[in-house]
Amino acid sequence: MQNDLIIAGFGGQGVLLIGKMLAYAGMADGKEVSWLPSYGPEMRGGTCNCTVVIADRPVGSPVVERPWVAMVMNLPSLEKYEEMVKPGGLLLVNTSLINREVRRTDVRVVKVPANEIANRLGNPRAANMVALGAYLGATRAVSLAAVEGLVRETFAGKAKVIDSNLAALQEGYALGEREAADGKVVPQEVGA
Amino acid sequence: MAKKLMKGCEAIGEAAIKAGCKLFFGYPITPQNEIPEYMAHRLPQVGGTFVQAESEVAASNMIYGAAGSGERVFTSSSSPGISLMQEGISYIAGSELPVVIVNIMRAGPGLGGILPSQSDYFQATKGGGHGDYRLLVLAPWSVQEAADLVQDAFDLADYYRNPVMVLGDGLIGQMMEPVEFRAERTPCKPLSPKAWAATGCNGDRPTNIINSLFLDPEVLERHNQKLKAKYDLMVRDEVRCAAYGTDRPYEVLIVAYGTVARVCSTALDDLREDGVGAALFRPITLFPFPYAELRAAAETARAVLVVELSTGQMIEDVRLALEGSRPIHFLGRQGGMLISPEAVAERVNAICAGLRAEVRHG
Numbered sequence: 001m002q003n004d005l006i007i008a009g010f011g012g013q014g015v016l017l018i019g020k021m022l023a024y025a026g027m028a029d030g031k032e033v034s035w036l037p038s039y040g041p042e043m044r045g046g047t048c049n050c051t052v053v054i055a056d057r058p059v060g061s062p063v064v065e066r067p068w069v070a071m072v073m074n075l076p077s078l079e080k081y082e083e084m085v086k087p088g089g090l091l092l093v094n095t096s097l098i099n100r101e102v103r104r105t106d107v108r109v110v111k112v113p114a115n116e117i118a119n120r121l122g123n124p125r126a127a128n129m130v131a132l133g134a135y136l137g138a139t140r141a142v143s144l145a146a147v148e149g150l151v152r153e154t155f156a157g158k159a160k161v162i163d164s165n166l167a168a169l170q171e172g173y174a175l176g177e178r179e180a181a182d183g184k185v186v187p188q189e190v191g192a
Numbered sequence: 193m194a195k196k197l198m199k200g201c202e203a204i205g206e207a208a209i210k211a212g213c214k215l216f217f218g219y220p221i222t223p224q225n226e227i228p229e230y231m232a233h234r235l236p237q238v239g240g241t242f243v244q245a246e247s248e249v250a251a252s253n254m255i256y257g258a259a260g261s262g263e264r265v266f267t268s269s270s271s272p273g274i275s276l277m278q279e280g281i282s283y284i285a286g287s288e289l290p291v292v293i294v295n296i297m298r299a300g301p302g303l304g305g306i307l308p309s310q311s312d313y314f315q316a317t318k319g320g321g322h323g324d325y326r327l328l329v330l331a332p333w334s335v336q337e338a339a340d341l342v343q344d345a346f347d348l349a350d351y352y353r354n355p356v357m358v359l360g361d362g363l364i365g366q367m368m369e370p371v372e373f374r375a376e377r378t379p380c381k382p383l384s385p386k387a388w389a390a391t392g393c394n395g396d397r398p399t400n401i402i403n404s405l406f407l408d409p410e411v412l413e414r415h416n417q418k419l420k421a422k423y424d425l426m427v428r429d430e431v432r433c434a435a436y437g438t439d440r441p442y443e444v445l446i447v448a449y450g451t452v453a454r455v456c457s458t459a460l461d462d463l464r465e466d467g468v469g470a471a472l473f474r475p476i477t478l479f480p481f482p483y484a485e486l487r488a489a490a491e492t493a494r495a496v497l498v499v500e501l502s503t504g505q506m507i508e509d510v511r512l513a514l515e516g517s518r519p520i521h522f523l524g525r526q527g528g529m530l531i532s533p534e535a536v537a538e539r540v541n542a543i544c545a546g547l548r549a550e551v552r553h554g
Binding site: 040060 | 223
């Protein structure tokens, strides 16, 4: 089985970046990975998404129509991807920007007030890291340590940015772990 | 060397550098802009030259001239740009010069769109420009294979003194996957010095002339037959293909190339889990097309399904291969729309249901 997810939001929210980080971290963990961006004629503020596949054997289709996980960072993305998630899959919802409930009852839902948490931590641009952390905490798809290493690498030389992004990642992770402990999410083992 | 996560376009650029490419001429077009961007950055580091031409027409004539020097020459573009290059490519084939051309296909016709497509199969394999010529055409299905095939393409171009095209789609260009480059690479063909190159000789040897104009019909026919003999050698020696799931019994043989074959491979896994007998055949060289290999793979199948991001182009070569011996079905999307593993599996299931109905009624 392939562990796949679609990350979607506004251009500028950093959805492509966290998708890339997942792919890098998966590769660092010795997994096979693919990262596929939407590359339509898009602009800041337009919609944007990427598909990440992490697997124990060579990745088959990099195109995923029915993902196990959809991480939706804004309302248009929830509208688009809610129906596509596989039954029993996971919808990770950025409740800071999405003010409606998930209609599906056959998927697990993790609610993450990503922008609120990022604002509280003093870096509004780190909302994507909160969401990424929550995904990792809930699914353990790749190790937190691998992603933390990537944050340090990505923002090398900007100590303040590194600290706030790590804080966002860790706070998201704790939230995801709590949700998983509550039985809302079953940790997904890659290749399970 | 360690694995690196690279975008397809970047991996293609690095593969060209690793293969000893020194000259790139091209003109920007989505979805392959990261190739010229990468070459503009990397070529000066290895003593090479990058030129952004004023158009694709100019770029194709620049690679024509540069290839005459014997250096390893490279261009890349996407569908509309490749159309503009066809005149130059025909001249290059007629003059027997080695160049590598990458086409990261987008949906057409005309300017079309910028999303992935496989609608340039005819253009690539049946002669996009005028005259009786062939390109050797390689179709990767992963970023790693794109990197490997681009390196092989330079060897094959030199060996046959013929343009070689690497045909990918927007997905191959834009997606990121781990890539590994071998530290030491042996050319895939034995290569000899380019004694034909126009390098200047100060009268030390007979002048080398690079030309595609032969006004005497007898001379031109001999030239055509010489080219034909070369294409026959490619047909004999260069066919590449792969098959998946053919070690177990199967009713339906899926035929697909490039990233579409990746999609089909996932469908295959799902079908196997459901106990449906299907296998996948993937041409890696589109010219020469693996006619005999496909025919052999289809022998134990009851039906064949061709899957393409076009309205049906490779399917014509599948028909030639099978000569009416099997019913051939088609599944295609166009305009930049993609095919999902679920859609492929659904179609295979429908074909199997049809086969069983035939048995009942038959």
